[in-house]
Amino acid sequence: MIQKGLKGIVAAETLISHIDGEKGQLFYRGYEIKEIAKSYSFEEAAYFLWFGHFPNADQLGALKEELRCNRPLPENIKVIIDQLPLEMDLMSVIRTAISAEGGNGDYDWQPEVSQAIRLTALVPTIIAYRKSQVDGNVVVAPRNDLDHVENYLYMLNGNVPLAAHVEALETYMTLTLEHGMNASTFSARVTASTESDLVSAITSAVGTMKGPLHGGAPSGVIELLDEIAIVGEAEMVIREKVLRGEKLMGFGHRVYKTHDPRSVALKAKLIELIGEDEWLDLAMSVEDTAVRVLAELKPGRSLYTNVEFYAAAIMKAINMDVDLFTPTFTASRIVGWTAHVIEQSENNTIYRPQSKYIGTFN
Helix, strand or coil: CCCHHHCCCCCCCCCCEEEECCCCEEEECCEEHHHHHHHCCHHHHHHHHHHCCCCCHHHHHHHHHHHHHCCCCCHHHHHHHHHCCCCCCHHHHHHHHHHHHHHHCCCCCCCCHHHHHHHHHHHHHHHHHHHHHHHCCCCCCCCCCCCHHHHHHHHHHCCCCCHHHHHHHHHHHHHCCCCCCCHHHHHHHHHHHCCCCHHHHHHHHHHHHCCCCCCCHHHHHHHHHHHHHHHCCHHHHHHHHHHCCCCCCCECCCCCCCCCHHHHHHHHHHHHHHCCCHHHHHHHHHHHHHHHHHHHHCCCCCCCECHHHHHHHHHHHCCCCHHHHHHHHHHHHHHHHHHHHHHHHHCCCCCCCCCCCCCCCC
């Protein structure tokens, strides 16, 4: 029997994460994600995924220092980015810049955590550098007195961000560090299984993340909410879209058959940080209406909000441009990708599935 897309096929054993789609649970190394997002910083959660235990104060300090030291862009990468067409999308710029990073000779097999830390530190700087360039703004250099997420927002805006904005984005990025054998993680592990280097594996993952079926959904949620705000009638818009067979952006997940735990955690954080807000009120109203309409028109499908729905609300709340959604997702998920590549290298077997020929013989 052929399983298109390898759906349901177990291709690896992992210690990194576990998803229980029926119960709506996500675990990082055995710890439920809602507890990690509530109690640990981005750096602490990243350390946990890379090393398998939470850092003590000295280990956390060392990680933060290593991230700071690796933030500045090498001159050769700046030159390459400067030569790229301004209309080139950000994901392609990230892919190209990371590929160029692999030319320095430091990424031989086997991958190391130090390499993962360097790539994680570089991606936000790549994004901010290019964003400033495209917008015609002065490039903002990273600041060593700011932590990872705070520095990312600072480089994007040129101002030290509000604490609430940092906390909101840090919650989102912590919740999206890792999510099992998704398409981009799988592509990274496949590349690594050939004993290629970490940069090549991450370049594969970025190219996969670029696809709208994987990394592009939050912008679709913004479009949905904007349309409903203009029309002023959520149920009518949602019902018509579903009846036309359109995908309702921000709803449903291939794995979760109940509430996406990341969406639940993001919603709670938004309510905590923002309180009463016209945009958040609209998002929650649309969620209630859509879940009800979907239950009526698609019975038995159990369609609820996924992480992209409230990710869009987070991005809207911190005034992040739509073109930064997927790149920001990439800046968090690179931690999970690198953890998986390192794990793949520790007990490696090359991926080599079969295909079934359905053509004719002459």
